Amino acid sequence: MTKKTRLIQNLILLVFVLYALVPVYLVFLAAIRSEADLFSGPLTLSWPINFANFGRIWNEAGFATYFMNSVITAVSVTILVLLTAPLAGFAFAKLRFPGKEILFALFLAGLVVPAPSVIVALYGNLQAAGLIDNRIGVILPQAALLMPFSVFMMRTVMQDVPDELVEAAVMDGAGLLKIFLTIVVPVVKPGLMSLGLIVFLFAWQEYLLPLVVFQTETLKPLTVGAASLQGRYGVDYGGIAAAGLIAFAPLVVLFLAMQRSFVRGLTAGAVK
Amino acid sequence: MLTTRSAYLFLAPSLALYLLFVGLPILQVFGFSFFDWDNGIAGDFIGLANYQRLLGDGVFWVALWHNAIWVVLTLAFPLLAGLVIAAILAERNANVVRWLAAIYFIPRTIPLVVAGIIWGWIYNPIFGLLNFGLEAIGLGGLGGAWLAQEDTALLSLNVVGAWTFFGFCVIIYLAAIQSIDPALYEAASIDGASWWRKFRDLTVPLLRGSTLFLGLYAAIEAMRFFDLVWVTTQGGPGYATEVLTTHIYKTFFLVGDFGYAATLSVVLLIIVLSISAGAFALLRKP
Numbered sequence: 309m310t311k312k313t314r315l316i317q318n319l320i321l322l323v324f325v326l327y328a329l330v331p332v333y334l335v336f337l338a339a340i341r342s343e344a345d346l347f348s349g350p351l352t353l354s355w356p357i358n359f360a361n362f363g364r365i366w367n368e369a370g371f372a373t374y375f376m377n378s379v380i381t382a383v384s385v386t387i388l389v390l391l392t393a394p395l396a397g398f399a400f401a402k403l404r405f406p407g408k409e410i411l412f413a414l415f416l417a418g419l420v421v422p423a424p425s426v427i428v429a430l431y432g433n434l435q436a437a438g439l440i441d442n443r444i445g446v447i448l449p450q451a452a453l454l455m456p457f458s459v460f461m462m463r464t465v466m467q468d469v470p471d472e473l474v475e476a477a478v479m480d481g482a483g484l485l486k487i488f489l490t491i492v493v494p495v496v497k498p499g500l501m502s503l504g505l506i507v508f509l510f511a512w513q514e515y516l517l518p519l520v521v522f523q524t525e526t527l528k529p530l531t532v533g534a535a536s537l538q539g540r541y542g543v544d545y546g547g548i549a550a551a552g553l554i555a556f557a558p559l560v561v562l563f564l565a566m567q568r569s570f571v572r573g574l575t576a577g578a579v580k
Numbered sequence: 581m582l583t584t585r586s587a588y589l590f591l592a593p594s595l596a597l598y599l600l601f602v603g604l605p606i607l608q609v610f611g612f613s614f615f616d617w618d619n620g621i622a623g624d625f626i627g628l629a630n631y632q633r634l635l636g637d638g639v640f641w642v643a644l645w646h647n648a649i650w651v652v653l654t655l656a657f658p659l660l661a662g663l664v665i666a667a668i669l670a671e672r673n674a675n676v677v678r679w680l681a682a683i684y685f686i687p688r689t690i691p692l693v694v695a696g697i698i699w700g701w702i703y704n705p706i707f708g709l710l711n712f713g714l715e716a717i718g719l720g721g722l723g724g725a726w727l728a729q730e731d732t733a734l735l736s737l738n739v740v741g742a743w744t745f746f747g748f749c750v751i752i753y754l755a756a757i758q759s760i761d762p763a764l765y766e767a768a769s770i771d772g773a774s775w776w777r778k779f780r781d782l783t784v785p786l787l788r789g790s791t792l793f794l795g796l797y798a799a800i801e802a803m804r805f806f807d808l809v810w811v812t813t814q815g816g817p818g819y820a821t822e823v824l825t826t827h828i829y830k831t832f833f834l835v836g837d838f839g840y841a842a843t844l845s846v847v848l849l850i851i852v853l854s855i856s857a858g859a860f861a862l863l864r865k866p
Contacts, residue, residue, distance in 0.1 A: 313775050317668045321680060324665060327743065328684050331698045334709060338701075392594040399590035404583040411591065418602055420852040422804030424825035425845040428832050429608035430601065432620070452601035455594050471581065484586050513691040515807040520833070531693045535811045538697055545701070552694040559689040567682050574748065575755040 332560075338549035361550035365537075369547065371554055373526050374533035378512055378555075381446055381529055385511035386504050388451040389458050394500060397462020398488055402474055412463075418456030423516050431520060445521045450514055454507055461506075464576050465499030466492065502573030505566055509559060530555040606849065612842035620838060630843040640844065643815075643822045646734055650741070650823070651802040658742045659794055662749020667783045669750070670757045681754060684747035692744065692807035699740040700812050703727045727813055730820040737821055740808060745801070749794055756790040757783065789863070796859035803852050824848050 340357045365371045399405070400412055430449055431440075439445030469492055477487045493500070515531040522528045528536075534551045537544075563570055613630050616623040634640055665684065669677045687695065702709045703726035711723035726736040760782075768778050784791075806825040809815060815822035815830070824844065832841035 317775075320664065321668060324661065324746070325680065325683055328687055328747065330709075331695075331702060331743070332686060332690070334702065335694075335698050388597075392597060395590040396594040399587040402581065403587040403590070404581045405585060405587035408587075411595070414603075415598065417853060417856075418598060420800045420804075420856045421602055421606065422806075422825065422848055422852060424804065424806050424828050425848045425852075426602060426605035426609065428828065428838065428841045428845050429605035429612065431832075433605065433608075448597065449601040452597045455598045455602070459594055474582065478582060484582075484584065484590075488590075509689060513693075515691065515693050515810075531691050531807075534691075534697065535693045538700075538811070548697060552697055555694050556690040559691075560686055563685065563689045564682060567678070570685075571681075571751055571755070574751055 335549045335552050338545055339553045341546060361546040362554070365547050365550045365554065369533075369537060369551065370525065371530070371533060371551055374528055374530045375554060377527060378529040378531075381443065381450070381514075381518070382508050382511040384443070384447045385450045385454070386508045388447065389454055389507045390500060390504055392451075393455060393458035393503065394462045394466075394493070394496070395488070396459045397464075397466045398492060400459070400463040401466035402469065402471070402492075403484075415456045415459045419460065421453070421456075423453055427516065427520065434521060440521055441523045441527065442521075443527065446514075446517050450511055450517055454510055458503055458507060461503055461573065461576050462499070465496050465503075469495050498569065498572065499576070501566075502569045502576065505562065505570050506573045509563070509570075512559060609842045609845045609849070612838055613846050615839050617838035619836070622838075626839075630839050633840060634843065634847065639819055639822060639827055640824075640847075642819050643824050643827045646821065646823050647803055649734065650738060650805070651799050653735075653738045654741065654745065654798040654802050655795055657738075658746035658749050659791065659798060661742075661746045662753050662794070663784070663787065663791070664779075665746075665750050666753035666757055667779050669754060670783075677754070681747070681751055684750045686747070687744045688747050690744065692805075693811045695740055695744055696808050696811035699736075699743070700727060703736055728817055730817055733813055733817060733820045737808060737812060740812075741802075741805065745798065748797075752790050752794055753787060756787050760786050792859060792863050796856060796863075799855050799859075800852055803848065803855070824851075 339361050340359070342358045342360065366375075396415075400408065434440050434445045434449070437445075439448075473491055473495070474487060477491050478484075482490075512529075513531065514529075515535070518527075518529050518532050519535075522532065530551075534548070534555045537548055537551050612622070614625055614627060616626045616629070665680075669680060672680075690698075701707070705711060705723070705725035705728070708726075710726065711720070714720055714723045724732060726732050764782055764786075765778060768782060773781070804825060805823070806829070809821050809823055809826050810829070813821045815826040825848070828841050828844045828848065831837050831844060835841075
């Protein structure tokens with residue numbers, strides 16, 4: 309490779325590093341600055357770090373509650389998906405039964421269904437079931453919307469389980485559920501981990517469902533809280549930045565800590 | 581492979597959830613679209629009258645046009661960036677690759693609501709970094725109220741969309757490149773092929789499958805994105821950033837026209853299902 313080629317390549321890599329990180333850095337900067345020097349001064353970190361914005365947002369603007377709500381919703385959706393999708397993935401990967409192709413195609417079609425296109429009917433159904441302004445009214449539809457992706461991914465993961473492993477256990481007379489729990493689950497643990505992380509990420513980021521389902525302030529998650537903060541306190545930039553940081557920092561940390569697992573999940577459906 | 585009817589028990593929980601909260605609403609939306617609605621109560625059966633309304637609904641066509649632009653821009657920019665970056669990274673050492681891939685993916689972990697707020701500031705005409713930066717390099721004349729002007733709003737938003745998406749493309753392309761036989765590249769190098777030749781004649785054709793996958797993904801996302809527009813412009817100024825999903829949302833929650841909102845939903849569903857059917861047909865071809 310010539311020196312010039314290498315230089316151009318490094319330049320491209322650098323430009324995209326800046327594209328990715330500068331907006332994140334700006335929010336961080338705005339969040340730790342006092343109001344007085346928010347728009348003045350250089351774009352370097354000021355010292356000492358000012359945590360006043362976080363304290364104000366956390367305690368007075370209700371972000372402690374929003375945060376807890378995001379945790380509750382995202383964890384519930386993740387558990388629900390982890391309890392259901394792997395079973396279906398196992399059936400599609402390792403079992404034969406009438407109607408298999410049609411049922412799989414049914415899930416496959418769901419991969420592309422936009423949430424806004426079902427909201428018109430879903431909203432009425434939730435209302436009729438008394439689930440508007442109720443956590444269940446977000447958790448169940450959210451898990452359902454993530455189900456096609458999850459089942460699809462689990463099928464891919466389960467295909468890597470050797471058939472002999474399952475067949476040998478059947479010969480020994482073990483029940484299918486027992487085989488699934490004691491033989492299959494231990495083998496696909498990394499895949500389950502990946503699924504859990506990705507579902508958690510998507511559930512935490514969800515905006516439309518909680519926006520239309522929750523009316524009570526104390527039920528709303530961070531995404532809805534941050535968006536409404538922009539309207540209510542339009543000029544409290546330090547506060548909004550702190551709120552934004554609270555809304556995404558856990559995801560960034562989680563991703564950086566579990567990168568390998570995330571990437572395995574993201575590529576599971578794509579490469580095969 | 582084991583043939584057993586207990587497979588249905590394994591499918592039951594996820595299938596029930598899926599049918600109840602996704603399948604049923606889809607059928608209902610189809611049904612709703614054939615009726616006249618008044619205050620949330622179904623009135624007369626009006627056949628295809630709601631669909632006829634689409635023809636005269638200027639906002640619908642503008643929104644559809646914006647979705648189409650968004651599809652093209654997303655296919656062009658983040659996919660190409662992801663491909664080039666992945667091809668460059670393929671020849672770097674593993675630690676550099678791991679760190680850069682992580683950095684490029686960080687925007688995707690940020691909720692679109694927050695991404696919209698952050699970029700709203702960058703585009704702010706008074707204190708935004710973009711105008712400030714343009715002024716600093718002597719191009720202040722190009723500055724403007726990016727999200728508040730009809731001619732720049734959609735493009736400016738698309739830059740935000742690309743920001744959250746190109747890292748995903750990098751990761752998908754990287755995984756695919758790493759599964760290509762290195763001997764192919766070595767052979768090309770021995771033949772004296774330049775980096776560009778190898779990129780054009782080896783990498784791009786060999787990654788066709790990933791490109792199709794990402795293309796499908798990008799097109800579907802471009803049809804169904806909502807959060808980003810809703811927290812920044814709500815479809816404005818005027819209808820400059822109106823897309824199908826915001827049109828549905830407004831028709832349903834603000835106007836309360838159930839029948840027409842359902843009709844728009846059906847159109848959106850038909851479009852995404854057609855796109856994916858077409859892409860699957862392409863993927864099946866060797």
